[in-house]
Amino acid sequence: MNHRGSSTLILGANGQLGRALRRLLPQADFASRAEIDVRDPRLDSSRDWGRYDTVINAAAYTNVDHAETAEGHGRDPRRQFSC
């Protein structure tokens, strides 16, 4: 993650959408799952979210077949995160 005065943060930065946003918004901050896991129960308090004007969530669990199983339902990061 870089900190060059940007007020935009993109989560899920290593996915297809996140990589496209790197090209479009090179001045933004980017966080891969290794840096920010949106399912982390401490997410709200683990970051100074107020420093960002915009947070774009490109993180998603995209294994569609598995997501439709009972186990997969619990993995969908969109169920765990709102901004």
Ligand SMILES: NC(=O)c1ccc[n+]([C@@H]2O[C@H](COP(=O)([O-])OP(=O)(O)OC[C@H]3O[C@@H](n4cnc5c(N)ncnc54)[C@H](OP(=O)(O)O)[C@@H]3O)[C@@H](O)[C@H]2O)c1
């Ligand atoms: N691609 C498109 O053309 C397109 C178009 C319209 C909308 N969208 C939407 O954009 C979103 C992302 O799609 P995508 O194609 O970029 O999917 P993707 O290539 O599968 O990327 C998803 C990214 O989310 C990360 N991720 C998964 N669980 C996470 C978690 N708990 N915390 C943080 N990051 C997590 C993954 O990290 P790992 O690499 O570590 O698994 C991966 O880098 C989806 O909601 C999709 O519906 C995509």
